[in-house]
Amino acid sequence: MDIIYLIGAGLAEVGLVFCMKRASGFKQLFWTVGTLFFATVSLTGLSFAMKTLDAGVAYSIWVSFGSIGALVVGSLVYGEKLNTKQMICVALIIVAVIGLKIF
Structure with missing residues (x-):
């Protein structure tokens, strides 16, 4: 169940980033409320996951x-470019996280 909470918290974190970008420094009320909502959902999911997982992991x-x-x-969404070196770093993050969960 801990992984389900982490996946949900991670997806909420993505929603948080999307809303925060749209909030324009918290000047747009709708997107600011979305940011606060997703932040709450994300941190709640992380908190539930920490009931059974080590905090660091x-x-x-x-x-x-x-x-x-x-x-x-x-x-x-925003057309930002990722170069090859950045994609390699993303792959390393994925490998590291899998390693954390396995070991």
Whole structure:
């Protein structure tokens, strides 16, 4: 169940990044409310996951979901470019997180 909570928290983190970008420094009320909503959902999911996972492992996995999700959203939604070296670094993050969960 801990992984389900982390996946949900990670997806909420991606929603948080998307809304925060649209909030324009918290000047847009709708997107600001969305940012606060997704932040609450994300941190709640992380908290539930930490009931059964070590804090360091749970937090590291959660951060990686947010980081990779933000890169994907930035690339697909906002047209931000990822170069080859950046994609290699994303792959390393994925390998590291899998290693954290396995070991």
